[in-house]
Amino acid sequence: MRFDVIAFYTGAHEAAHTSFVEEANEWFTAMAGDYGFTYTSTNDWSKLNDENMARYQVVIFLEVRAEAPEQRRAFQKYIEHGGAWMGFHFAAFALTPSAYPANWDWYHDIFLGSGQFVSNTWRPTSAVLKIEDVRHPSTAGLPSTFTSAPNEWYRWHNDLRRNPDIDILASIDESSFPLGSGPKPHEIWHEGYFPVVWSNRRFRMIYLNMGHNVMDFDTQPNRRLSSSFASDEQNRLILNSLLWLGKRDV
Numbered sequence: 001m002r003f004d005v006i007a008f009y010t011g012a013h014e015a016a017h018t019s020f021v022e023e024a025n026e027w028f029t030a031m032a033g034d035y036g037f038t039y040t041s042t043n044d045w046s047k048l049n050d051e052n053m054a055r056y057q058v059v060i061f062l063e064v065r066a067e068a069p070e071q072r073r074a075f076q077k078y079i080e081h082g083g084a085w086m087g088f089h090f091a092a093f094a095l096t097p098s099a100y101p102a103n104w105d106w107y108h109d110i111f112l113g114s115g116q117f118v119s120n121t122w123r124p125t126s127a128v129l130k131i132e133d134v135r136h137p138s139t140a141g142l143p144s145t146f147t148s149a150p151n152e153w154y155r156w157h158n159d160l161r162r163n164p165d166i167d168i169l170a171s172i173d174e175s176s177f178p179l180g181s182g183p184k185p186h187e188i189w190h191e192g193y194f195p196v197v198w199s200n201r202r203f204r205m206i207y208l209n210m211g212h213n214v215m216d217f218d219t220q221p222n223r224r225l226s227s228s229f230a231s232d233e234q235n236r237l238i239l240n241s242l243l244w245l246g247k248r249d250v
Helices: 015-035 069-080 105-111 232-245
Strands: 003-008 037-042 058-061 084-088 117-120 128-131 145-147 154-156 166-172 195-200 204-208 220-224
Touching: 003 015, 015 037, 015 220, 015 232, 069 105, 084 232, 145 232, 204 232
Parallel strands: 003 037, 003 058, 058 084, 084 204
Antiparallel strands: 117 154, 128 145, 128 166, 166 195, 195 204
């Protein structure tokens, strides 16, 4: 059975995020033709409303979250009435003070469970990811570990392992350490537990920390040096997740 997907983005936050949005729109469009779903993307966030969202079975936040109060209300209503969501990378970001403060408690603390952003690795690099839940449809057919596409990895305020609603699907394997190259020491992770893909059992949702390409930051800031869709296993994880959200067999 066909299902319909709508993806929201701004394409104006940061060159690396915009690069990911461009790639994601191309990739999802190609997958739609092969796997029997429709894919619509828009930077018009006013379309996040009750009437329009009733047309779609899955909503994707490619790079940011909803900001306007009426959009946030419509999104929460959509989710609480059975709608499905996939979010990437910066879509979970919140930090006070910043341009994206922690001012949406339901989204960050209840829905995502992660709370505020705390820190990140730098520069973007691949990591070895470990599958944590082999029974979830999103991880079907994946090896126990695989190498991701290059990415900037995030750490969160809340320990997701302590939240009984959260199902951690993949985390950074210890063989990845040290992860990042700096130059700042805190941008290189040497140990720790870092979930990067998870679902909330109370809702039909999956968050993936991927979504930040390597860019030529030194000489040509808009030139892409990596692809977020360069890992076959990571692509399978994303596609499995979307088919599960759309209630299709993986």
